[in-house]
Amino acid sequence: MRLTRGFKRRQFQGEVFLIVGGTSGYGREAAIHLAQGGADVVIAARNAPSPKGLGSLPRAFSRQGRIEFRPCDLTDESSVESTVRAVVADLGRLSGCVITAASPYRAERPTGLMDIPTSEWNTLIATNVTGSLLVAREALRAMLSTPQGGQVVLFTSRAGWASTLGHGPYNVSKAALNALCASLANEAQYLSPAGLVRVNAIEPGEARTGMNAGSGVHPRVLMPLLMWLLGQRTGGPNGQVYSRDGLALSLAYDHLVSGNP
Ligand SMILES: NC(=O)c1ccc[n+]([C@@H]2O[C@H](COP(=O)([O-])OP(=O)(O)OC[C@H]3O[C@@H](n4cnc5c(N)ncnc54)[C@H](OP(=O)(O)O)[C@@H]3O)[C@@H](O)[C@H]2O)c1
Numbered sequence: 001m002r003l004t005r006g007f008k009r010r011q012f013q014g015e016v017f018l019i020v021g022g023t024s025g026y027g028r029e030a031a032i033h034l035a036q037g038g039a040d041v042v043i044a045a046r047n048a049p050s051p052k053g054l055g056s057l058p059r060a061f062s063r064q065g066r067i068e069f070r071p072c073d074l075t076d077e078s079s080v081e082s083t084v085r086a087v088v089a090d091l092g093r094l095s096g097c098v099i100t101a102a103s104p105y106r107a108e109r110p111t112g113l114m115d116i117p118t119s120e121w122n123t124l125i126a127t128n129v130t131g132s133l134l135v136a137r138e139a140l141r142a143m144l145s146t147p148q149g150g151q152v153v154l155f156t157s158r159a160g161w162a163s164t165l166g167h168g169p170y171n172v173s174k175a176a177l178n179a180l181c182a183s184l185a186n187e188a189q190y191l192s193p194a195g196l197v198r199v200n201a202i203e204p205g206e207a208r209t210g211m212n213a214g215s216g217v218h219p220r221v222l223m224p225l226l227m228w229l230l231g232q233r234t235g236g237p238n239g240q241v242y243s244r245d246g247l248a249l250s251l252a253y254d255h256l257v258s259g260n261p
Helices: 025-036 054-060 077-091 118-144 168-191 219-230 254-258
Strands: 016-020 040-045 067-071 096-099 150-155 197-203 241-243
Touching (some): 016 077, 016 118, 040 077, 067 077, 096 219, 150 219, 168 197
Parallel strands (some): 096 150, 197 241
């Protein structure tokens, strides 16, 4: 894979992307890059971006792609359905759906799984796992109904392969997301053997965002990989989890079960 430093001008002209979690952090950066590449981008989250933040971007990029905000809570199935349907109805199609929305869970003690109140566990899983499923499958349904198809990109974490004390609930949620990516990708392949629709994930590494204010890394460092992935068309990668440097990770038994090399 060749990761260029940035995007190609007009690389995404005529394409439409939905970024759930696009008002902050990695999602915000992705929206800017896609719009600079000519795409129309809908950013969705529970809260509208501040006027100082993304609120000024649609004007700033008016000669390139548009960025517009739609309120959406990915834990609410009807909110997800109406958001995806509105994007397709208003903008004509859905080329790609990036799901960056997630909740961090910081336990106060090392025994996060022993201590977490059940209601907080349910909210975490509803946000980091079920919410991604709801968005991804609604997006895939929309993509399957167009000749161009499209792709879903999930955002996972190194935590999905870790068992760090104090981070147990978050670790479990991201491990489940890795499995969701692999299994949903198999279903996408089953539904479209030609690879019209695809599901992949990115393990982005740390960056200074809403959920990691202490990092010294700017989220733009991920954009070469993300723009490369979003630039892939029918028959492109499916079921891959990429780390920031482009390395493809895989679940331990994937090759045995799928028969893939
Ligand atoms: N930053 C890092 O160091 C790092 C490291 C490894 C992995 N990651 C992963 O990268 C992804 C992006 O994280 P980030 O750091 O960019 O986070 P961020 O800056 O905190 O942004 C999170 C976004 O998700 C939205 N969101 C949260 N709950 C939502 C809900 N229920 N419905 C809809 N939108 C919701 C937030 O907006 P509202 O609150 O307004 O809804 C916000 O737009 C996450 O999956 C994270 O786990 C990040």
